[in-house]
Amino acid sequence: MTDISKPTAIPSTDEAYHPDAVEAKWQARWAERHINEPDLDHPARPFYNLMMFPYPSAEGLHVGNMFAFTGADLYGRFKRLQGYDVFEPIGYDAFGIHSENYAIKLGINPAILIPRNIENFRRQLKRIGGMFDWRHELSTTDPRYYKWTQWIFLQLLKAGKAYKKTAAVNWCPKDKTVLANEQVIDGRCERCGTVVEQRTLEQWFFRITEYADRLLADLDDQSKMDWSDSTTTAQRNWLGRSEGAELEFPLSVGAETAPSAARGQRGSGSVLKVYTTRADTVFGATFMVLAPEHPLVDALTTPEQRAEVEAYRRAAASKDLVSRKVGDREKTGVFTGGHAVNPATGREIPVWVADYVLMEYGTGAIMAVPGHDERDFEFARKFGLPIVRVVAEAPAGAEGHPDPERREGEGADAPLDAPYTDNESGILANSARFDGLPVPEAKRAVTAWLESKGAGKGVVRYRLHDWCISRQRYWGPPIPIIYCDDHGAVPVPEKDLPVELPLIEDFAPDDSGISPLARHEEWYYVPCPVCGKRGRRETDVSDTFLDSAWYHLRYPSTEFDDRPFDPARTRTWLPVHSYIGGNEHAVLHLLYARFITMVLHDLGHLPFDEPYRKFRAHGLIVKDGAKMSKSRGNVVVPDEYIARWGADTFRMYLMFLGPFQEGGDFQDSGISGPRRFLDKVWSFVNEACREGEGQEVHHGVIVKLNQTKKRVTEGLEALRYNTSIAALMELVNALRAENVCDKGIAEELVVMLAPFVPHFAEECWERMGHRESVFEARWPAWDEELVVEDRIEVVVQVNGKTRSKVQVARDADEETVVAAAMRDVGVQRFVEQKTVRKRIYVANRLLNLVVG
RNA sequence: GCCCGAGUGGCGGAACGGCAGACGCAGCGGACUCAAAAUCCGCCGGGGGCAACCCCGUGCGAGUUCGAAUCUCGCCUCGGGCACCA
Numbered sequence: 001m002t003d004i005s006k007p008t009a010i011p012s013t014d015e016a017y018h019p020d021a022v023e024a025k026w027q028a029r030w031a032e033r034h035i036n037e038p039d040l041d042h043p044a045r046p047f048y049n050l051m052m053f054p055y056p057s058a059e060g061l062h063v064g065n066m067f068a069f070t071g072a073d074l075y076g077r078f079k080r081l082q083g084y085d086v087f088e089p090i091g092y093d094a095f096g097i098h099s100e101n102y103a104i105k106l107g108i109n110p111a112i113l114i115p116r117n118i119e120n121f122r123r124q125l126k127r128i129g130g131m132f133d134w135r136h137e138l139s140t141t142d143p144r145y146y147k148w149t150q151w152i153f154l155q156l157l158k159a160g161k162a163y164k165k166t167a168a169v170n171w172c173p174k175d176k177t178v179l180a181n182e183q184v185i186d187g188r189c190e191r192c193g194t195v196v197e198q199r200t201l202e203q204w205f206f207r208i209t210e211y212a213d214r215l216l217a218d219l220d221d222q223s224k225m226d227w228s229d230s231t232t233t234a235q236r237n238w239l240g241r242s243e244g245a246e247l248e249f250p251l252s253v254g255a256e257t258a259p260s261a262a263r264g265q266r267g268s269g270s271v272l273k274v275y276t277t278r279a280d281t282v283f284g285a286t287f288m289v290l291a292p293e294h295p296l297v298d299a300l301t302t303p304e305q306r307a308e309v310e311a312y313r314r315a316a317a318s319k320d321l322v323s324r325k326v327g328d329r330e331k332t333g334v335f336t337g338g339h340a341v342n343p344a345t346g347r348e349i350p351v352w353v354a355d356y357v358l359m360e361y362g363t364g365a366i367m368a369v370p371g372h373d374e375r376d377f378e379f380a381r382k383f384g385l386p387i388v389r390v391v392a393e394a395p396a397g398a399e400g401h402p403d404p405e406r407r408e409g410e411g412a413d414a415p416l417d418a419p420y421t422d423n424e425s426g427i428l429a430n431s432a433r434f435d436g437l438p439v440p441e442a443k444r445a446v447t448a449w450l451e452s453k454g455a456g457k458g459v460v461r462y463r464l465h466d467w468c469i470s471r472q473r474y475w476g477p478p479i480p481i482i483y484c485d486d487h488g489a490v491p492v493p494e495k496d497l498p499v500e501l502p503l504i505e506d507f508a509p510d511d512s513g514i515s516p517l518a519r520h521e522e523w524y525y526v527p528c529p530v531c532g533k534r535g536r537r538e539t540d541v542s543d544t545f546l547d548s549a550w551y552h553l554r555y556p557s558t559e560f561d562d563r564p565f566d567p568a569r570t571r572t573w574l575p576v577h578s579y580i581g582g583n584e585h586a587v588l589h590l591l592y593a594r595f596i597t598m599v600l601h602d603l604g605h606l607p608f609d610e611p612y613r614k615f616r617a618h619g620l621i622v623k624d625g626a627k628m629s630k631s632r633g634n635v636v637v638p639d640e641y642i643a644r645w646g647a648d649t650f651r652m653y654l655m656f657l658g659p660f661q662e663g664g665d666f667q668d669s670g671i672s673g674p675r676r677f678l679d680k681v682w683s684f685v686n687e688a689c690r691e692g693e694g695q696e697v698h699h700g701v702i703v704k705l706n707q708t709k710k711r712v713t714e715g716l717e718a719l720r721y722n723t724s725i726a727a728l729m730e731l732v733n734a735l736r737a738e739n740v741c742d743k744g745i746a747e748e749l750v751v752m753l754a755p756f757v758p759h760f761a762e763e764c765w766e767r768m769g770h771r772e773s774v775f776e777a778r779w780p781a782w783d784e785e786l787v788v789e790d791r792i793e794v795v796v797q798v799n800g801k802t803r804s805k806v807q808v809a810r811d812a813d814e815e816t817v818v819a820a821a822m823r824d825v826g827v828q829r830f831v832e833q834k835t836v837r838k839r840i841y842v843a844n845r846l847l848n849l850v851v852g
Numbered sequence: 853g854c855c856c857g858a859g860u861g862g863c864g865g866a867a868c869g870g871c872a873g874a875c876g877c878a879g880c881g882g883a884c885u886c887a888a889a890a891u892c893c894g895c896c897g898g899g900g901g902c903a904a905c906c907c908c909g910u911g912c913g914a915g916u917u918c919g920a921a922u923c924u925c926g927c928c929u930c931g932g933g934c935a936c937c938a
C-alpha cells in the first residue's frame with residue numbers, strides 16, 4: 001500500500017537503476033490511469049487470461065505462487081502487446097478446511113482472520129506487478145459470491161443432479177470431517193496425515209458419474225480443449241473407463257433353500273451379478289467372492305457358516321481404510337456355505353466373502369479366476385481352491401508369438417504355479433468351443449455367447465464416483481436446504497439466498513459428526529418454505545471445490561447482484577482463452593469445473609460446455625533439488641528477494657531458471673544474472689536516448705535483431721520463457737560488442753522486455769519520450785528474410801564427423817558448396833586418396849561427404 | 853504393480869534428426885583501484901599435443917540413419933500420479 005503511493009522523483013538523466021522507485025511509480029500510475037481494466041462490454045479482441053486463484057494462507061504468497069502468477073501474467077501481457085483486450089482477474093479461494101484449521105489453532109474466527117490474509121495477499125500481488133483488473137477481484141467467502149454457489153446447488157438439485165444418500169464416508173478423526181475419496185492419500189488424511197476411519201453419514205452428492213463418458217470424450221476433442229497432455233492423462237486415469245461384461249451366476253439350490261434366502265431374494269431365480277474385464281476366462285471361474293457389505297451375503301450364508309461369516313463382516317466393518325486398502329494385503333476371507341452356478345461350465349462353485357473385493361466398484365462381487373488373476377490366485381492358494389488354466393501361450397511358431405524361450409510351460413495342459421495374466425497374446429484353452437481363440441477376440445465372443453444365453457451383457461464402467469459435496473464444518477457456504485417433518489428436504493427459495501453463514505463463537509467441530517451450525521438455534525430453526533411449520537436448516541456446508549468450480553464464470557460479472565454471470569459478458573469472454581495452474585489440481589478442481597460447466601450448459605445457462613479452451617500446467621519450484629517445505633527449512637520468502645532486488649528482477653529470475661512448464665531450481669546466487677542484465681539494458685537505453693539516432697547499423701546486427709524477435713515471440717507463445725530471456729540477453733551482448741546505440745532498436749528491445757519486466761519497460765519507454773504506456777505499443781514483427789545472414793557458414797562433415805566449415809552465399813547450390821569444401825585443407829586431409837561415394841547436402845546448414 | 857515426465861559441464865539449463873554445452877551462475881586469469889566492491893576484457897566438459905590439430909563425451913545396452921542428446925526397442929535411476937478397480 002505504502003509502496004504504491006510513495007511519491008517518487010526520477011530525474012530523466014541516466015543515473016543508476018533503482019527498482020523500488022521505478023516500481024512504485026508505475027504501480028501507482030497503472031492504478032490512476034486504469035491501464036489494466038479492459039472494456040468488458042465492447043472489447044475489440046477479448047482475451048480472458050486466467051490463473052488459478054490462491055488460497056489466502058497466513059504465510060502469504062510463496063515462491064510457487066509467485067512463479068505461477070508471473071508466468072501467467074507474462075502470457076497475458078504478451079497477448080496485450082499483440083493487440084488483445086486482455087482481462088486478467090484475480091481472487092481468493094478463501095473457504096475451506098485450511099483456513100478453518102488455522103483459525104481453530106489461533107482461536108480466532110476465520111471470518112475475522114481471512115480478511116487479514118487477503119489484505120496481505122493483495123499487497124503482494126500488487127507488488128509483483130501483475131496485470132490484474134482489480135475492479136473484478138472476488139472472494140469465495142463473500143456472500144455476494146456464495147449466494148450464487150448456493151444457487152448452483154439448487155439448479156443441480158432441481159435438475160436431479162444432486163441427491164442425498166447415506167454412505168460410508170472417510171472420516172478424519174483429527175480434522176473431524178468427512179473427506180472425499182480423492183482427499184484420502186494412502187488411507188490417510190491428505191491434510192494432516194491422520195489415519196482415516198469409516199463413518200456412515202447422510203451426504204449430498206452430485207451425479208458426476210452421469211457425465212463420465214462426456215468428460216472423457218471431450219479430452220480428445222481438440223476444438224474444445226487444448227490442454228497439457230499430463231493433465232488430460234491424469235483425468236483419463238481418474239475417470240478410469242474400463243470395458244467389460246456384467247455376468248450373471250444363478251444361485252444354486254443349496255443356497256436358495258437356506259432359511260434367509262427367501263426373504264433376501266424373493267425366492268428362486270435369484271442371481272449373483274459380477275463385473276469382469278476378462279469374460280474370456282469365465283470357464284476358469286472356480287469360485288466367487290462377495291464384498292463383506294454385499295447385500296446377498298446374508299441370503300447365501302448357510303446356518304453352519306453363519307457365525308464365522310458374521311464375525312468376518314463385523315471385523316471388516318470396524319477396519320479403517322488403511323488396513324483395508326493399503327495394509328499388508330494378506331488375503332483373508334470366509335466361505336459362506338452357498339454356491340452359484342458357473343453359466344459357462346454349468347458347474348456349481350462355492351461363494352466366499354473377502355475384503356479384497358470392494359463394494360464400491362463394479363457390482364461388489366467377482367467371479368474368481370485364480371489361473372489368470374493375481375489376487376484370485378493368491379486367495380485360491382491360501383484356501384485350497386481349484387486353479388484351472390483357460391488361457392495358454394500361443395504355440396511356438398504361431399503368428400505373432402514365436403518366442404518359445406520367453407515363457408516356458410504355458411501350454412494348454414501345463415500346471416500353473418503363477419497366474420498367467422497376459423491378456424493380449426494368449427489363446428483360450430479348456431474353454432469348449434472357444435479353444436484356440438486369441439484373448440481379445442475371445443472377450444467379445446464369450447460375452448456375445450453369454451448374452452445370447454441371457455447370462456450377461458457387455459458394459460462400460462468408470463472408476464469415478466459421484467462427488468460428495470457435504471462437509472460437517474463451519475467455514476463454507478451453507479447448503480441451502482430446510483428439513484421439514486412433513487415435506488422432507490425443501491430447497492431454500494432462490495429469493496431467500498444467500499443463506500448467510502452466521503458469525504459464531506464456537507466454530508470448531510466436535511466428535512458428533514454434526515456441524516457446529518446445529519448448535520445455534522436462532523439460525524438452525526426456520527419456517528418450512530412450503531408449510532411454514534418449524535423446520536431445520538441443513539447444517540453441512542459445501543466442499544470448497546464447488547466454490548472454485550465456477551469462479552471463472554463470475555469474474556467478468558462481479559458487479560451484478562441479480563445474476564451469477566451476465567449472459568452478454570459470458571458470451572463475450574468465455575470460455576476462458578488461457579488458463580494456467582498447477583497440476584496438483586489436474587483431477588479435482590479441473591474435473592469438477594468441467595462438470596459444473598456441462599451441467600449449467602445442459603440447463604441452458606451457458607452456451608458452451610467446456611470452460612477452459614486452453615490449459616497449461618506450470619512446473620514446480622524446488623530449492624536445492626528438494627521440494628520447499630517448512631520442515632526442510634528451505635522455504636524462500638519472496639518478499640525479501642523483492643525488497644532486495646526489485647519485482648522485475650525477481651520476475652525475470654523466476655522465469656529464467658527453467659522452462660515454465662517444468663519448473664526449476666531456485667538458487668540464491670542465480671538472481672544476480674538477470675539484475676546485471678537489466679543494468680546493462682538500463683545504460684544502453686539511456687545512452688540510446690541521448691545519441692542514438694541516424695547511426696548506421698551493421699547488417700549483422702539487423703539479422704541478430706530479427707532472429708531475436710522471432711525467438712522471443714516463439715518462446716513466449718510456447719511458454720518457454722527461459723529461452724526468450726536468453727535470446728534477449730544475446731541481443732544485448734551483441735549490441736554492446738558492436739557498440740550499437742540505436743534508438744529504434746532500443747525501443748523494440750524495451751517492448752520485448754515489457755512482459756517480463758513491466759515496470760522497468762514502462763520507465764525506459766517514458767525516458768525514450770513516449771507518453772503512453774508501453775503496453776499501448778505494438779509487438780515487434782520480424783522479417784523472415786532477415787533472420788538468416790547473407791553469407792552462411794556451412795558445416796562440412798566427412799563420414800559424419802565435422803571436419804571444417806566453409807563460408808558460402810545464402811542458398812548456395814550444392815556444387816558451389818562442394819567446390820568450396822574441396823578447397824578447404826581441413827577437409828582435404830580426410831578426403832584425399834579416397835573416393836567420395838555419397839554426398840548429403842542440407843541447404844544453408846551442412847554438407848556430409850561419405851568417402852571410402 | 854500400472855500410467856505420465858525427466859536424466860546433458862562444478863550448478864540452473866540450450867540445441868526443426870545436422871557444429872553438443874546457447875544464455876546465466878559459480879570459478880580462474882587480467883585491467884581499473886592505495887585497497888576492496890562494482891564494472892570491463894579473457895578462459896572455463898575430459899584426455900593428448902609446443903602447436904595447427906586429434907581422440908573421447910548427452911544415465912546404461914542394442915538398433916534405424918550418411919549423421920542420434922533428439923527416433924525405435926530393452927534396462928537403470930529420480931520426480932509425479934494411480935493402485936486389492938476385478
